[in-house]
Amino acid sequence: MEFSRRKFSALVAGSLTLPLLKIAPALAAEKVVRIGFQKYGTLVLLKGKGLLEQKLAKIGYTVSWKEFPAGPQLLEALNVGAIDFGTTGETPPIFAQAAGAPVVYVAHEPPAPLGEAILVPKDSSIKSVAELKGKTVVLNKGSNVHFLLVKALEEAGLKYSDIKTSFLPPADARAAFERGAVDAWVIWDPFQAAAEVAIEARELRNGEGIVPNHQFYLSTKNFVVDHSQAVDIVLEAVGEIDEWAKANTSAAAAELAPSVGIPEDVLAIALKRQSYGVKALDAAVVTQQQAIADTFFGLGLIPNKISIADVVRKGGA
Numbered sequence: 199m200e201f202s203r204r205k206f207s208a209l210v211a212g213s214l215t216l217p218l219l220k221i222a223p224a225l226a227a228e229k230v231v232r233i234g235f236q237k238y239g240t241l242v243l244l245k246g247k248g249l250l251e252q253k254l255a256k257i258g259y260t261v262s263w264k265e266f267p268a269g270p271q272l273l274e275a276l277n278v279g280a281i282d283f284g285t286t287g288e289t290p291p292i293f294a295q296a297a298g299a300p301v302v303y304v305a306h307e308p309p310a311p312l313g314e315a316i317l318v319p320k321d322s323s324i325k326s327v328a329e330l331k332g333k334t335v336v337l338n339k340g341s342n343v344h345f346l347l348v349k350a351l352e353e354a355g356l357k358y359s360d361i362k363t364s365f366l367p368p369a370d371a372r373a374a375f376e377r378g379a380v381d382a383w384v385i386w387d388p389f390q391a392a393a394e395v396a397i398e399a400r401e402l403r404n405g406e407g408i409v410p411n412h413q414f415y416l417s418t419k420n421f422v423v424d425h426s427q428a429v430d431i432v433l434e435a436v437g438e439i440d441e442w443a444k445a446n447t448s449a450a451a452a453e454l455a456p457s458v459g460i461p462e463d464v465l466a467i468a469l470k471r472q473s474y475g476v477k478a479l480d481a482a483v484v485t486q487q488q489a490i491a492d493t494f495f496g497l498g499l500i501p502n503k504i505s506i507a508d509v510v511r512k513g514g515a
Contacts, residue, residue: 229259231428234272234284237265237458238388238468239413240307240476241285243439246453250435259428267367270294270340273416276301282421283432287314287342287386288412292491295509296500300419303479303487304511305433307413307440310473311405314343314386316350317375320398324381327354327403330361333381336374339365342411343384345490348497349408358497375399386411387468388460395464410486415476422511429511437476444474479510 231254235241244250251261266272269286270293276284277299294301316335318324324333327350337343348358364371364380368389375383376397385393393399405411415433422429443450451465458465479487487506494500 229425229428230262231259231283231425231432232262232264232281233432234264234266234275234281236268236272236285238454238465239285239472240436240439240443240474242454242457243443243450244435246457247439249438250432253431253435254428257427257431259425267369268338268341270338271367273299273301276416276418279418282425283415283417283429285413285415288410288414288487288490289342289344289494290340291414291416291509292487292494292504292506293340293500295504295506296491296494296502302417302419302422302509302511303414303506304417304422304429305415305436305476306479306483308473308475308477309410309412310471311407311409311411312471313390313405313468313473314346314409314411315384315390315404316347316402317383317385317390317393317399318381318402319375319378320400322381322400324402327351328356330354330382330402331356332360332362334362334364334379335382335384336364336366336371336380337384338367338371339363341386343386344499345493346403346405346409346411347384348493350403353403353408387471388454388458388465391464391468391471392460395461395467412483412486413473417511419509433476440474440476443469443472484510 233241235245245263254261264281269290272284272286273290273294275281277294291301335347337347351358366374368385371383372393374380417429447466447469450469451462454465455462484506491504491506495503
């Protein structure tokens with residue numbers, strides 16, 4: 199009987215060992231970087247080329263991609279743990295941080311102030327930002343253009359409360375704009391370029407001289423700590439795509455056109471207004487981003503004061 203018990207124990211131990219040995223490597227291979235992207239930009243090009251998958255495979259990671267209509271939605275996914283990394287304009291991470299999301303800035307692209315604008319219909323009687331007083335302006339709430347609107351109104355001697363705002367994502371905003379339901383639309387490229395070309399929307403004010411319009415690469419506190427090497431590799435791949443896109447605007451437009459659904463010639467306009475050269479945030483960029491956060495707090499658009507410096511990755515990019 200004792201022998202039988204020992205034999206049974208040995209058999210059970212042996213039967214458990216083999217599956218565990220098989221499972222352990224499988225678990226190790228389940229390291230994945232979940233990336234959120236929007237229809238346009240460097241991450242779309244990176245996805246299309248497959249470069250990141252090649253680089254991350256060398257350290258045992260895979261990649262999954264998820265598309266979002268705009269930055270606020272992307273960062274909500276980051277907040278709830280549905281993605282690990284993504285890129286947005288200046289404003290979405292401020293709203294996310296103020297709401298308690300564990301967002302971390304890991305890098306940024308240089309300013310691209312021409313890549314966002316306040317547009318009016320081609321036949322609109324409105325000729326200046328000052329004439330928006332009492333008018334309805336549509337935009338994606340919490341997106342990068344939210345700050346452009348605030349600063350353009352300030353420059354024109356208007357208060358944010360002097361206009362009416364309608365908050366819609368890009369596709370719905372364009373529909374409202376085209377049917378005359380709103381007086382102006384604040385939007386970013388490539389939607390900006392598409393509206394300028396397709397329906398001859400007229401630019402009332404772009405960001406030049408009033409807002410920098412940075413693109414930020416963002417992750418979460420836990421992910422940048424637990425997967426620091428993977429984050430570095432993602433940024434390295436982004437840098438390589440940046441260099442290629444800057445030198446090959448037409449080719450980049452051709453690659454983006456099918457996924458974005460916007461003609462190549464329109465995308466070429468947008469790409470020429472884009473900036474390239476991913477790098478870590480320096481003190482000047484942090485100060486600019488802090489100024490945006492302070493402005494939104496002063497307007498009551500975010501509920502509490504936040505410190506941008508507290509959520510910048512140290513020693514990244």
